[in-house]
Amino acid sequence: MTDAVDTAVPLSGTKFFMNFPITATSHSLADYKARGGYQALEKALREMQPAEVTKEVSASGLLGHGGAAFPAGRKWGVVKLTDGEPHYVCMNADEGEPGTFKDRWLLEHVPHLCLEGLIIGSYALQGRHAFIYIRGEFDLSHRRMSDAIEEAYDAGLLGENILGTGYSCDVVLYRGAGSYVCGEASAMLASLEGKKGWPRNRPPRLTVKGLYQKPTVVNNVETLANVPVIISRGAVEFKKVGTPKSPGTQMISISGHIARPGVYEVEYGYPWQKFIYDDCGGMQGGAALKCIIPGGVSTKLLSAKEIEPLTLDHNSALAGGSQLGSGGMIAIAEGTCMVRLAQVIQRFYHHESCGQCTPCREGMGWMERILNRIVAGGGRPEDIDRLYQISTANDGTTICSLGDSAGYACSAILDHYREEFEYFITHKRSMFDGRLVVDDPFAGALSTAEARA
Amino acid sequence: MKHLIPEFERWKLRYPAGFEGSLTIPCLRRIQEDRGYIADSDITELVEYLGITRIQVDEAIAFYTQFTRKPLGTHHLQVCHNVSCSMRGAEGLIAHLGAKLGIGPGQTTTDGRFTLTTVECLASCGTAPMMMVGDAYHENLTPASVDALLEELAQ
Ligand SMILES: Cc1cc2nc3c(=O)[nH]c(=O)nc-3n(C[C@H](O)[C@H](O)[C@H](O)COP(=O)(O)O)c2cc1C
Numbered sequence A: 001m002t003d004a005v006d007t008a009v010p011l012s013g014t015k016f017f018m019n020f021p022i023t024a025t026s027h028s029l030a031d032y033k034a035r036g037g038y039q040a041l042e043k044a045l046r047e048m049q050p051a052e053v054t055k056e057v058s059a060s061g062l063l064g065h066g067g068a069a070f071p072a073g074r075k076w077g078v079v080k081l082t083d084g085e086p087h088y089v090c091m092n093a094d095e096g097e098p099g100t101f102k103d104r105w106l107l108e109h110v111p112h113l114c115l116e117g118l119i120i121g122s123y124a125l126q127g128r129h130a131f132i133y134i135r136g137e138f139d140l141s142h143r144r145m146s147d148a149i150e151e152a153y154d155a156g157l158l159g160e161n162i163l164g165t166g167y168s169c170d171v172v173l174y175r176g177a178g179s180y181v182c183g184e185a186s187a188m189l190a191s192l193e194g195k196k197g198w199p200r201n202r203p204p205r206l207t208v209k210g211l212y213q214k215p216t217v218v219n220n221v222e223t224l225a226n227v228p229v230i231i232s233r234g235a236v237e238f239k240k241v242g243t244p245k246s247p248g249t250q251m252i253s254i255s256g257h258i259a260r261p262g263v264y265e266v267e268y269g270y271p272w273q274k275f276i277y278d279d280c281g282g283m284q285g286g287a288a289l290k291c292i293i294p295g296g297v298s299t300k301l302l303s304a305k306e307i308e309p310l311t312l313d314h315n316s317a318l319a320g321g322s323q324l325g326s327g328g329m330i331a332i333a334e335g336t337c338m339v340r341l342a343q344v345i346q347r348f349y350h351h352e353s354c355g356q357c358t359p360c361r362e363g364m365g366w367m368e369r370i371l372n373r374i375v376a377g378g379g380r381p382e383d384i385d386r387l388y389q390i391s392t393a394n395d396g397t398t399i400c401s402l403g404d405s406a407g408y409a410c411s412a413i414l415d416h417y418r419e420e421f422e423y424f425i426t427h428k429r430s431m432f433d434g435r436l437v438v439d440d441p442f443a444g445a446l447s448t449a450e451a452r453a
Numbered sequence B: 001m002k003h004l005i006p007e008f009e010r011w012k013l014r015y016p017a018g019f020e021g022s023l024t025i026p027c028l029r030r031i032q033e034d035r036g037y038i039a040d041s042d043i044t045e046l047v048e049y050l051g052i053t054r055i056q057v058d059e060a061i062a063f064y065t066q067f068t069r070k071p072l073g074t075h076h077l078q079v080c081h082n083v084s085c086s087m088r089g090a091e092g093l094i095a096h097l098g099a100k101l102g103i104g105p106g107q108t109t110t111d112g113r114f115t116l117t118t119v120e121c122l123a124s125c126g127t128a129p130m131m132m133v134g135d136a137y138h139e140n141l142t143p144a145s146v147d148a149l150l151e152e153l154a155q
């Protein structure tokens, strides 16, 4: 995969993760230790009480990187160390949000950092077992993490009596088997129990009744990767990076019609436009930017104009009307057909709906069918209002936020580009020839296929 | 699946006691890796080995897209057709593969060598268009690189 580190001058501020040259061995335990790895674990185990670790993470202001930006310390703080129950920490490495590939970078290049964060988290919550739920399709990431775990066991960093401190922890590396919704925390735990991945209603919260009905913390890979950084530097130093409301950095994976796609680490508060034009080299082939999906397809898109005044941090994105989500940014060029783009997005949600909630199960398919009909030239004037209605019917009525997010994604496209839908319905064709690609490597393949058919 | 039990027993050592059910998905993955698909006898034997209900296994197989009850082609080509890949030529890639192999998505060539499937985002959007062949990611695909790969696989 592309490493932005290799291709771009690192402009965007402090780097916690992308701060070393990638070599054939840079992911190994020896190299990680040479860079100061596992000193945070030593410090936590030898010098800090479990509750102090949680306090430090709370004080750092670390926000979850899985999409919802929930404060990590607050989540950990819910688990009562004295309740006499087993506690579990699970690393969410299911990374399925379209446009997101930053966890893969972390798993492939700094697996030990992720693992160190998981062990420290597990110590803070006094867990005897911790879990890594990794996406079933991931191959290299899985091998790298699997090797890291074995290296850690051999070095006495996992298993019984870690580093002679009396703390013991086993880590289970668990592979999914193909399901987007299993990235949702409660679905992930159902899957870890060996069942189909159906999300469940809260309360009870997972920190009260999670895996096998025991208090469980689920955190994203990047969230846990920040933990050793916080413990090493201390919360006060950590907070000096980023903005007061969004401390630290964000891994951003950018794709679509961008000149230099890849993974970038950005200090919160970095100007959005500067990121697009300086760090990422602007748009593919010098095309003009039409809009941006900021943090995975489940976040509302923003037009080129809307991002102009914004910076890359949670408050700014929120003020602009969207969210940084999972950091999966997609840059879309002028001339792209938004009706066809909406069709691709909606096909995805329909495919991935687990089917438990009526508004999601029925709504996703209904929206996809309407969009298919519009694209096939059979659109009706009332379709636009219908799409809006279905989008909002999901809001707050479903168990997980898959249904809501699909609605937001679709209504944001309609809000911004209603005229493209009206044009498609009236003229029975796209305003932009149905174009999704700026520079198509397979140009001609579609017509060849038709000729042969 | 019985010959895989020693391996399953080793996995159990790292799980907390009482987590037998959790092994359903790892065991199914391993069975499929071994046989190429999951057979009736595998299900019966797994239910017995783990002491779980048959419906739990059936539901898991139906729910997760990576599981299959029937054999696939020797080479399973899984092309991502989600947003970023579509924006970099996934539709043309699927058409190109279809024309080369004479099959559409969801089909297997008559000689049983290739199965073509479309899948959702594989977290490789920055190197689109891409596809997975077996376990391996093939990224930044072009007609030339696809043709070379197909030739290599046909050997
Ligand atoms: C449909 C759906 C899919 C999700 N997929 C992921 C995912 O792939 N990775 C992830 O970390 N969080 C995902 N989440 C968010 C998780 O539910 C959970 O909030 C997150 O893992 C918590 O980690 P954090 O607090 O460290 O951000 C998803 C949520 C939903 C509703």
Ligand code: SF4
Pocket (backbone or CB within 6 Å): A181, A198, A199, A352, A353, A354, A355, A356, A357, A358, A360, A361, A398, A399, A400, A401, A402, A403, A404
């Ligand atoms: S909102 Fe959709 S995906 Fe989420 S639980 Fe309900 S039906 Fe399943």
Ligand code: FES
Pocket (backbone or CB within 6 Å): A098, A099, A100, B080, B081, B082, B083, B084, B085, B086, B120, B121, B122, B123, B124, B125, B128, B130
């Ligand atoms: S959209 Fe194809 S890998 Fe993400």
